[in-house]
Amino acid sequence: MPTGAVARHLGVSPTTVRSWERRYGIGPAGRRPGHHRRWSPADIAVLEAMCRLTARGVPPAEAARVVLAGEGAGRRTDPPAQPDAPAATAPAATGPGGSRALHVGTVRPECRGLARAAVRLDAPEVARILQEVLAALGPVDAWTEVMMPALRAVGRKWATDGEQYVEVEHLLSWHVATALRAAAVRPEPLRALPPVLLAAMPAEQHTLPLDAVAAGLTERAVPFRMLGAAVPPRALLDAVHRIGPGAVMLWAQSPQTADAGLVRHVVHAVWGPRGSRNRALVLATGPGWGRSDHPEGTAAPRSLLSALDLIERTVTA
Structure with missing residues (x-):
């Protein structure tokens, strides 16, 4: 996959992907001089691990050290890449909405990580983030500060891009509903009040x-x-x-x-x-x-x- 397609898959900008390659050496393992970047499945797995770690609040430099050491993705010990020729222009995203990245605005890091995981259709990561924010913030703040902004961003993107984005909305909505319903079940009895x-x-x-x-x-x-x-x-x-x-x-x-x-x-x-x-x-x-x-x-x-x-x-x- 070219850089632009990889960025859309991850829910980040192509500039971010190129910055990680330039600064930390997280680039295509088999790139040949004079040729455009092409990311293999193994290369993309490294980027996905990088996205997961940064979404959890790990500084990019530390996240890069982890994934390059094999702790985050199980491969890669390549040295940092040298400055290279300009990358090819990334293919334009289909439909009128442009990039597949969700624009969530100024939000908590957990919300940004949730949005990126949803764009990648990374169901385990979506579930993990939701479980952790509910445990850490409680349902009110988790809904208001993490879930709802991500859902609104998906809704805006769906309205712009049409059916090609419905898979992200469905996956995120299902996991949000699952997490909230799990939080609504309590083994001990509730107060004796009118329901x-x-x-x-x-x-x-x-x-x-x-x-x-x-x-x-x-x-x-x-x-x-x-x-x-x-x-x-x-x-x-x-x-x-x-x-x-x-x-x-x-x-x-x-x-x-x-x-x-x-x-x-x-x-x-x-x-x-x-x-x-x-x-x-x-x-x-x-x-x-x-x-x-x-x-x-x-x-x-x-x-x-x-x-x-x-x-x-x-x-x-």
Whole structure:
């Protein structure tokens, strides 16, 4: 593979790849003078090891020492490469989006590493990063500072590049959902509180934010019931009456899936014996609900942390 294609595979810039070759000698093992760089699978394995180490916060010089010593990729003891002829112009990426690198902006190193691993379709590395950030940061900060920025970057790239990028979005979303759902399962019993009902609107298929809420509730030992995506109106209302929740969170990703009429039915739903009727706090959440026409009688927290704080105050009151 030429340098440009390798860079797109790794989710870094071609300049970074050439800089590592120039500074640390991480270049194609079989390169011949006067010929353009061509990276073999073994060469690319070294770069992948370099990417993993730098994503974990290892300084590039130290990462290079490790991989060249064979600790990161199992090969390569070549001396540093000398300055060489200008590299060939990398082939342009297909589609209108250009480079396959994700532009995540100013974020934590873990988020940048997660985005690069997703671009490489490096599932073990994606899983490792998610597991470590959840353990180190907890679900709220892991979602807000690592997962959500990477997912948004994938979404922007997908919108620009079309179907050729959907594999990255699917892989990252699956692993994020898997990590959050694992964090939402706790062997010890939760507090004896009215459960929180989590559901997406009948036409809504996106549930990752609800998975983040579930993980956050578990961290606070608040019980919940997850109904997931595309909950039919009758099923949702039946669940409210059967469970008697302390709070109901309804998610809509887009205005097309936001059903204000159904939300009003949930707001007015009551249960319990006569004389002691109960109602739940209803949270209409997600970008599908506009600020100016938010359903009456519902709460509209603007972040995961504020939603969790509001729910905990409500169900423990």
